[in-house]
Amino acid sequence: MNNENTKSQDYYVIDFIHILKSVWRRMWIVVLVAILGGFVGFFSSSFLITPEYSSSIMLYVNNSSFSLGSSSFSISSSELTAAQSLVKTYTVILKNKTTLDQVNEKLKEKTDIEYTWGELYDMIEAFSVNETEILEVKVTANDPYVAAEIVNTIAEVLPDRISEIIEGSSMEVVDIGAVREQKVYPNITRFTEVGLLIGAVVALVALVILALIDDTIHDDEYILRTYDYPILAKVPNLLGTSDKQYAYYYQRKKNIK
DSSP, X not given: OHHHHHHHTOOOOOOXXXXXXXXXXXXXXXXXXXXXXXXXXXHIIIIISOOBEEEEEEEEEEOSEEEETTEEXXXXXXXXXXXXXXXXXXXXXHTSHHHHHHHHHHHHHHHOOOOXXXXXXXXXXXXXXXXXXXXXXXXXXXXXXXXXXXXXXXXXXXXXXXXXXXXXXXXXXXXXXXXXXXXXXXXXXXXXXXXXXXXXHHHHHHHHHHHHHOXXXXXXXXXXXXXXXXXXXXXXXXXXXXXXXXXXXXXXXXXXX
């Protein structure tokens, strides 16, 4: 009978009040670890991660009517889906190996900088501006001057490349690439905030785990709250007052004599 009662009461009780009190007493640890995480995020984004810079150009494509191979198309200004389709077409042509090889050759002639096709491919982004026929091309590099040089070289090569492939289509440069010395990655503020958040979360999780595995009885309220047993007596802290300490010291000194 006793064994059945013991098995029926074999469960684990989570005392949320005890966890909250335990975490609150050690809240300084959370603050300290959060500050440490923020410092790690700030230091890594400022000194360890290679910064990246970007420069972009805007190109207008005059495509009221053009032909691609044996197929002909007619585009009106109200057909937004067609404009989006054209952006995809020009992006494919831009990031084609032949086009990027021409960009690389022209870039090498001007600056002695040379990239592989794969490297240039990863550095280039192209998208429509507000679903219009304006194509924006952005280049991201580790140097702001290199990024501007590459994107301006694309502005020289891409119009001729488009006119060679798509009959009746022309491309005009709306805005050239400028040197922007403000880095786009990493964001020091965001890295610092993420470091603070991660540090605080890690510290809180660690303190909650420590509180869960702590089976020490800290006070009589914990016994009354956790177990259904009455408290019959309390053992006083004999070393808690100066009088008890003095009496203990006096008695020990007397025995020595």
